[in-house]
Amino acid sequence: MSVGQQRHDLSIGRAANSLSRRFGLSPALAARVCELSAPVERYPPGSVICAAGASPCPKWILSGWTCEMRTLLDGRRQIFAFGLAGDIVRATPQAQSCALVALTTVDCFDLGQAMSRGAEAERGEIAAAVQAALDHGQEQRYEQIARLRRRSAVERIADLLTELHDRLDEVGLVQNRGFPLPLTQEHLADALGLSVVHISRSLKTLRERGMAALRFGRVTQFDRTRLEEICRD
């Protein structure tokens, strides 16, 4: 077995654990979902995983980052949510123009496959887990709305970073006050309703205060306590 393959299986194992732990799937069935969904789908950075208006096609992310976004008439984009390893995501079924896009190289399973291939008894349980995951994801839409209310740029960023930190921590991707964040400042701007320039300045503020430093696709010196103070509701 190649080193690449080994690493691959490791990431599947970790994601399977997360699937059963977070969405109430029995460990056996989580493993079975992996079989049923194989092979892993790979999407390059920037590719559209699921176009707007297409069938929902729930995906289970093994590694990489995705976002739900809409491209607006003026060429700007609105990012509604980020998806990361361990998450179950899909494009919105009804929206005119909300697509699921890969921000990095993304490996994922197509849970639609798993469901159509699975036995009758399995389908029900898988569907329930998918529904639970999507419901959980909807909570994040509420948080996103709350983030965009009347607050300063630094508060919005602190809030988003804290959420992403916690979600990454759940799947073991936080190490020593740091975590991967392969987003450009433009992505942050599109998610938080701010200009790129101001994102840059606000990140500088956080950096100077020693609360979080974002460079080269990684956050370091992440100080959760002080960041949470900033954006406490």
Place this chain on the structure above:
Amino acid sequence: MSVGQQRHDLSIGRAANSLSRRFGLSPALAARVCELSAPVERYPPGSVICAAGASPCPKWILSGWTCEMRTLLDGRRQIFAFGLAGDIVRATPQAQSCALVALTTVDCFDLGQAMSRGAEAERGEIAAAVQAALDHGQEQRYEQIARLRRRSAVERIADLLTELHDRLDEVGLVQNRGFPLPLTQEHLADALGLSVVHISRSLKTLRERGMAALRFGRVTQFDRTRLEEICRD
């Protein structure tokens, strides 16, 4: 039969039509839901229909306005969504502090009742309609996020008014370029992430341009075409 009772039945009939038309319930079952859910629940303005963290309890609004809101530590509120006649609404199941609140006097049916009282065969269909309605409602969360992106106050207001106009039109509450809007400017501010003062100024702008006038709980002189131009994506 009293005049009040008559009006009441009229509004139930209208809502039942909307229920079957919008959420795919057969007319017969829609009527049956009314029987199963009786009596109508009435909530006074300002009362909490469903507290944060309580069981979801989906409600079917016959008349009046509701909103999903969260009260923040600083005493401010964030409004996530408005619910009006014909809608199926509920508090979010998981959120820490997102409650369903009556903005006006609200008459509604408790669909939880209908489901627990209904026959096995009926339950499935009702549950499917409720799910369809809630999915449809989730679309509105996306619209709300898009509304809060980098846009001016006038654009946000125009966008919200247009959405509410269209939803009210669906249930026959738009008449002659006007519709009820029993919201204070503070409600608009809490929903749109703006200060009350600026809502007042922006409404003045719309009024002066002859695109929409909000007074005494009603919008008049609503010019959908021009308002949509303002907030076209």
Place this chain on the structure above:
DNA sequence: CGGTCGTTTGAAGTGGTTCAAGCCTTGTGG
């Protein structure tokens, strides 16, 4: 008729935007 709540208006301050230029980082080809 007075009190309360909602709306309107003014004046001053500020946080964020825009435009524009320069820099750093990464990837590519000679």
Place this chain on the structure above:
DNA sequence: CCACAAGGCTTGAACCACTTCAAACGACCG
């Protein structure tokens, strides 16, 4: 291995949208 190009980040300066504070006005209710 270096040179160049492209994309992303940073900084400054000017401007404007929105906020805050404060006061007055209007509508509704007991």
